[in-house]
Amino acid sequence: MSNSAVRSEVKFKVRRNALLLGEFTIAQLVRATGLNPESVRTEVQRLRQEGMIASENKPRQREALYRLSDDPEKRLALSRSVEAFYPEPSEPVPPRPTSRLYQDALQTLDEAEREKGERREALVKQAAHQLEGAWEAEGASRAPEMVQAHLFREQGRLACLQGRREQAEEWFNQAREEFSAADVESEIRLIDEHLSYLEARRRIDASEAVDTAAQARCVLEVLETAEHLGPLTRLLAGLAQDLSRTLEDRMPAEFFKGTSSISEHTPSELSKKLPIAPGSEREALPVAKIVPELPREVLLKVLLTQELYTELPYDLSKLHLRRGLDA
Numbered sequence: 001m002s003n004s005a006v007r008s009e010v011k012f013k014v015r016r017n018a019l020l021l022g023e024f025t026i027a028q029l030v031r032a033t034g035l036n037p038e039s040v041r042t043e044v045q046r047l048r049q050e051g052m053i054a055s056e057n058k059p060r061q062r063e064a065l066y067r068l069s070d071d072p073e074k075r076l077a078l079s080r081s082v083e084a085f086y087p088e089p090s091e092p093v094p095p096r097p098t099s100r101l102y103q104d105a106l107q108t109l110d111e112a113e114r115e116k117g118e119r120r121e122a123l124v125k126q127a128a129h130q131l132e133g134a135w136e137a138e139g140a141s142r143a144p145e146m147v148q149a150h151l152f153r154e155q156g157r158l159a160c161l162q163g164r165r166e167q168a169e170e171w172f173n174q175a176r177e178e179f180s181a182a183d184v185e186s187e188i189r190l191i192d193e194h195l196s197y198l199e200a201r202r203r204i205d206a207s208e209a210v211d212t213a214a215q216a217r218c219v220l221e222v223l224e225t226a227e228h229l230g231p232l233t234r235l236l237a238g239l240a241q242d243l244s245r246t247l248e249d250r251m252p253a254e255f256f257k258g259t260s261s262i263s264e265h266t267p268s269e270l271s272k273k274l275p276i277a278p279g280s281e282r283e284a285l286p287v288a289k290i291v292p293e294l295p296r297e298v299l300l301k302v303l304l305t306q307e308l309y310t311e312l313p314y315d316l317s318k319l320h321l322r323r324g325l326d327a
Contacts (some may be wrong), residue, residue: 010035012085014043015078018053023067052078094146094182100139102151103128109157124161131158149178150186156194169198196222 013033022026037111047053052074055064068075105127112123131154138147156171172194175220179187203218 008085010043014040014080015047015082015139018044018047018066018068019078019082023065025063025065027063032125045130050074050077052260055288060274094184095144097134097138097143097147097150099134101137102134102154105134109161112161113157120161127158127161131155144183145178146182149182152178153187154192154196160198165198166200169195172198255325267323 010033013035014029017032018024019034024032026037026041026044029044029059030037033040044053048055048066051071052069052143053066054069055066056062067077098171108123108130108313112120115123131151135151138178141148143151152171152175156168156175159165159168159171172191176188176191176195179191200219200222201222204215207218
């Protein structure tokens with residue numbers, strides 16, 4: 001290491017640790033920096049000459065005690081002399097909201113997403129007030145675009161929790177537009193996850209999926225087409241998709257195997273048990289009477305989800321089947 005590099009290392013370590021300690025002796029600085037005492041002493045004397053530190057000798061104390069100057073300008077100069085050793089960031093860091101209300105809103109929204117019922121409702125109301133205050137504290141429409149983008153994103157999260165999905169999508173898209181303009185990839189990925197959630201909810205509502213398996217299929221469909229997913233999420237989605245297909249293949253076999261009264265019957269044979277003529281317009285016979293020990297809701301689920309009714313020799317609509325099972 002060259003002499004200039006050694007001097008720079010001594011200067012940086014002594015000044016940085018002087019700022020951290022605030023008050024120190026030579027021995028304390030030696031322990032903190034790992035430098036030899038003579039190098040530390042030389043730099044301390046230089047700091048004293050520049051007026052950045054002051055010293056005093058207390059009774060019964062063998063070493064002089066040093067402390068930072070009371071002059072704020074001198075302290076600022078010392079701090080800047082340390083900052084000069086740090087490299088400039090390769091890219092400017094986009095501004096973020098810094099108000100206490102914004103930080104509180106983040107914590108409240110995180111907690112609200114984990115809670116349910118009345119507790120969630122209370123937290124959502126609290127978050128709404130906090131975000132409203134944070135918007136004003138950050139400068140409202142005068143705030144930097146990146147600061148507004150973060151606030152837009154949290155407004156989208158709030159709208160999701162309030163059940164206002166269309167407004168949530170608008171907030172997220174506004175935030176994404178700002179983050180895309182600044183090429184902040186990490187924030188774009190986060191926004192896309194929220195948008196994927198909204199798309200999954202939209203598909204669940206459109207398909208009127210009520211059981212967990214059907215809702216999971218809607219979510220998996222969205223994940224398959226999502227652009228920004230981490231490797232762990234993609235792995236989980238793939239495993240869930242495989243598991244879903246496995247269960248679909250096994251359900252009919254397990255259904256017939258586990259039900260004694262129809263264990264030996266195929267769907268076609270089951271259809272023969274229904275005394276309805278092809279094309280009949282009258283009400284369907286209560287199907288549950290054919291397999292009385294089988295819960296009606298289970299039979300309905302299996303026949304509909306596995307589409308076994310398509311093998312029946314007549315037009316068995318979902319409406320007729322429900323009427324039969326409800327009888």
